Amino acid sequence: MAEGQPIDQQVYDDLIARGKSERVALAKARAAAVRKQRQAEPDETTTSTTERAQGGVPAASEPAGGRDPEGAGQPARGALTAEQRRERVQQALAGGGQDGNGNGHGGPGGPRRQMPLAPPSGVQQIKGKQEDKVYTWPHLIASEFVALLTILAFLVVFSSLVDAPLQELANPTESPNPAKAPWYFLGLQELLLYFHPMVAGVTLPGVMAAGLIALPYLDRNPSQRPENRKTAVTIYTLFMVFWGTLTITGSFFRGPGLNWVWPWVDGIWFNL
Amino acid sequence: MSRIPSAEDVKRGVQDSVVWRSIFRPGSIYRSGYRDTSRDRALAAMNNVLYHLHPVKVKRHGLKLSYTYCLGGSSFFLFIVLTVTGIFLMFFYTPAAGTGTELAYADMQQLTTSVPFGELVRNMHRWSAHLMVLTTFLHMARVFYHGAYKPPREFNWVVGVILLLLTLLLAFTGYLLPWDQLALWAIVVGADIAGFTPVFGEEVRFLLLGGAEVGPDTLLRWYVLHVLALPFVLTIFLAVHFWRIRKDGGISGPL
Known part of the structure; x- marks a missing residue:
């Protein structure tokens, strides 16, 4: 895009102050300058293109009498009232509906050509969705490196202070009381106390895994915003709370014979 | 000159x-x-x-700690830590058990007493493993709350769930290897749960344990799964997972 185009400094400063990226601010300031210029002097470009749109390129799909409210001798765009203009846009959209992308860029085969209406300086060509991006190096790599070092430091310090458990030699004839699974299966073990093993031990976890895998195909709500997906968020949160409660119960509230204990009274039977 | x-x-x-x-x-x-x-x-x-x-450029909001909490990256880094410490541990460990050949347990004792940094590396391996289960689970929650499994990322969610299950299996197979009372009985409990599989219960249990009961064959079987088979499968799924992130348009959002 050509440099040295006029920009609206005030809009630019305002956007920068509001934390927009330089690129976005520049584009908007440029557009604002063009808008201002066009408002000040409804220049000949617009006039001529309006005439061209009315005479030179008759829109095939235009409803008959679509131009009536404007009248034939409409001078320039600036002379239209806001209401008239809105009506005109409505008509254009209704006529150009099969355009597909709805932006009126219909191309040669399209029903209507609106591109010439805008002076070249005001056209911003955006390919794909405009996104606010930064370079992976150094921005992302640097923060990833910090995260990596933090984890490593934590691991080394924690491992120097806390030893992994190593009990007596395995003895298949002498079962400890209670015998507990690793902590990530303690929710499952807790569930086994309430239901038949075939339900709690296999069927339920199986259904859960299948449900998780199928989730994106079951939840067809396209929105990513939390306020639009309250049901999904509620169900998942309940699932997490349910599972977390079971795991914590199985870890800290179960003692010898897997009977209920209060950890602050009877002690903790839990190994990592 | x-x-x-x-x-x-x-x-x-x-x-x-x-x-x-x-x-x-x-x-x-x-x-x-x-x-x-x-x-x-x-x-x-x-x-x-x-x-x-990574792609050359990434979306700016993805840099925020409050968006990703670095959970996926942490899981991956913990996997690397586990690989490195695990290779170190393999030098000092023999997966043999049974009367007269309690090498596995003897090696564990050697590791904690005579091998330089043996205790530290074993601790790191164990704590990383627990932490990786946790971060992977939290990563899944993060992805869910951002709706990041929605089109076009459905399949990557599926791969992610498989990675979580593989992580659990890796942690579980590793749990047996010290061959102490804690390990043995945790695996007995776990295998009994798997034995309740409808119709094929006994077969599943036999396949997992390499016998009717937890014994030396189970140790060898789970050792091979733990150090070779599962990491191999996990790495393949990891590669697909990372590849799909890029192909599906990078990190999801912004919300």
């Missing part, structure tokens, strides 16, 4: 050498030096085999 080459001359000589130019691709910053320009920033990411897991 010939002039002593300056550091700059030496550097240029190295960078122009055939060997150096064969190692670093055309355009690499190690060939032409790094200046802080857009071009060199792009090349730095593009010409590095590790960095180019």
Whole structure:
């Protein structure tokens, strides 16, 4: 895009102050300058293109009498009232509906050509969705490196202070009381106390895994915003709370014979 | 008397050498030096085999700690820590048990007493493993709350769930290897749960344990699964997972 185009400094400063990226601010300031210029002097470009749109390129799909409210001798765009203009846009959209992308860029085969209406300086060509991006190096790599070092430091310090458990030699004839699974299966073990093993031990976890895998195909709500997906968020949160409660119960509230204990009274039977 | 080459001359000589130019691709910053320009920033990411897991540019909101909490990356890093510490531990461990051949347990004792840094590395391996289960689970929650499993990322969610299950299996198989009372009985409980599988219960249990009861065969079986088979499968799924992140348009959002 050509440099040295006029920009609206005030809009630019305002956007920068509001934390927009330089690129976005520049584009908007440029557009604002063009808008201002066009408002000040409804220049000949617009006039001529309006005439061209009315005479030179008759829109095939235009409803008959679509131009009536404007009248034939409409001078320039600036002379239209806001209401008239809105009506005109409505008509254009209704006529150009099969355009597909709805932006009126219909191309040669399209029903209507609106591109010439805008002076070249005001056209911003955006390919794909405009996104606010930064370079992976150094921005992302640097923060990833910090995260990596933090984890490593934590691991080394924690491992120097806390030893992994190593009990007596395995003895298949002498079962400890209670015998507990690793902590990530303690929710499952807790569930086994309430239901038949075939339900709690296999069927339920199986259904859960299948449900998780199928989730994106079951939840067809396209929105990513939390306020639009309250049901999904509620169900998942309940699932997490349910599972977390079971795991914590199985870890800290179960003692010898897997009977209920209060950890602050009877002690903790839990190994990592 | 010939002039002593300056550091700059030496550097240029190295960078122009055939060997150096064969190692670093055309355009690499190690060939032409790094200046802080857009071009060199792009090349730095593009010409590095590790960095180019990422695209050259990423969405700005993805940098925020409060968006990802770095959970997926942490899980991956913990996997690398586990691989490195695990290789170290393999040097000092024999997966043999049974009367008269309690090598596994003896090796564990040796590791904690006689091997330099043995105890530290074993601790790191164990705590990383627990932490990885946790971060993977939290990563899944994060992805869910951001709705990041929605089109076009449905399949990557599926891969992610498989990775979580593989992580659990890796943690569980590793749990048996110290061959102490804690390990044995945790696995007995776990295998009993698997034995309740409808119809094939006994078969599943037998397949898992390599016998009717937890014994030396189970140890060998789970050792091979733990150090070779599962990490291999996990790595493949990890590769697909990372590849799909890029193909599906990078990180999801912003919300």
